[in-house]
Amino acid sequence: MSKFHAYLKGKNKHITPSILSADFNHLGKSVEDCISRGMQILHFDVMDGHFVPAISFGPPVLKSLNKTFDCFFDVHLMVTYPQNQVHQFISAGADHITFHVESDCDIPSLIQIIKDEDIGVGLVVKPNTDWKVLIPFLADLDLILIMTVEPGAGGQAMLEDCLRKVVELKEYMQENGLDVPVQIDGGVNVRTMEKAVACGADLFVAGSAVFGDSDGTVAGYDKLDQYLK
Ligand code: DX5
Numbered sequence: 001m002s003k004f005h006a007y008l009k010g011k012n013k014h015i016t017p018s019i020l021s022a023d024f025n026h027l028g029k030s031v032e033d034c035i036s037r038g039m040q041i042l043h044f045d046v047m048d049g050h051f052v053p054a055i056s057f058g059p060p061v062l063k064s065l066n067k068t069f070d071c072f073f074d075v076h077l078m079v080t081y082p083q084n085q086v087h088q089f090i091s092a093g094a095d096h097i098t099f100h101v102e103s104d105c106d107i108p109s110l111i112q113i114i115k116d117e118d119i120g121v122g123l124v125v126k127p128n129t130d131w132k133v134l135i136p137f138l139a140d141l142d143l144i145l146i147m148t149v150e151p152g153a154g155g156q157a158m159l160e161d162c163l164r165k166v167v168e169l170k171e172y173m174q175e176n177g178l179d180v181p182v183q184i185d186g187g188v189n190v191r192t193m194e195k196a197v198a199c200g201a202d203l204f205v206a207g208s209a210v211f212g213d214s215d216g217t218v219a220g221y222d223k224l225d226q227y228l229k
């Protein structure tokens, strides 16, 4: 069992800030601020300019953060060929890797490759992808990510219909003796957090709500974390 898997079994709920929306002139300070408020899991959005039009950042940024900060690094691969990149991110310090069911790879074998490295593994579905495509893989996953925006950018409005997928997925897992933590990603903020918690999600990715808060990162983090108390 990976360290990340064991940690998530602790069953608490987490805000997992996405650095995609951070000010890269002050990235270290932004991460430090989140950690000072109790953040344990940092969400690292990787975009290849092909699976999604945008390009974000890669292993060198993760490597420098990993050198400095003692938190879990939750890597979200929005890339067409995740099998070509997982080892670079594992070497750079990834504790967990989530890749898209819509990417061009052999899902079961890539799940096994990541697990063999004792790293947490997750699958993610885009808003228009039925969550039921995850069913064959659920027993092997440490985390499931339900996108609540179209992947490719921070600062979008939440597609609240996607929260229904969390409810249905949780019901299915309960009926089938499964208990994989579910993360949602996109448009999480003080206006959507109540609904997001109510749907049963366990981890909440937040980029612009944390790093774009006019009162600063600490305030942005606290405003969301108060919903998990
Ligand atoms: C979008 C990314 C999200 C995004 C979240 O492609 O996967 O993690 O950064 O940003 P906000 O919280 O601003 O929607």
Ligand code: ZN
Binding pocket: 018, 043, 044, 045, 076, 185, 205
């Ligand atoms: Zn993400």
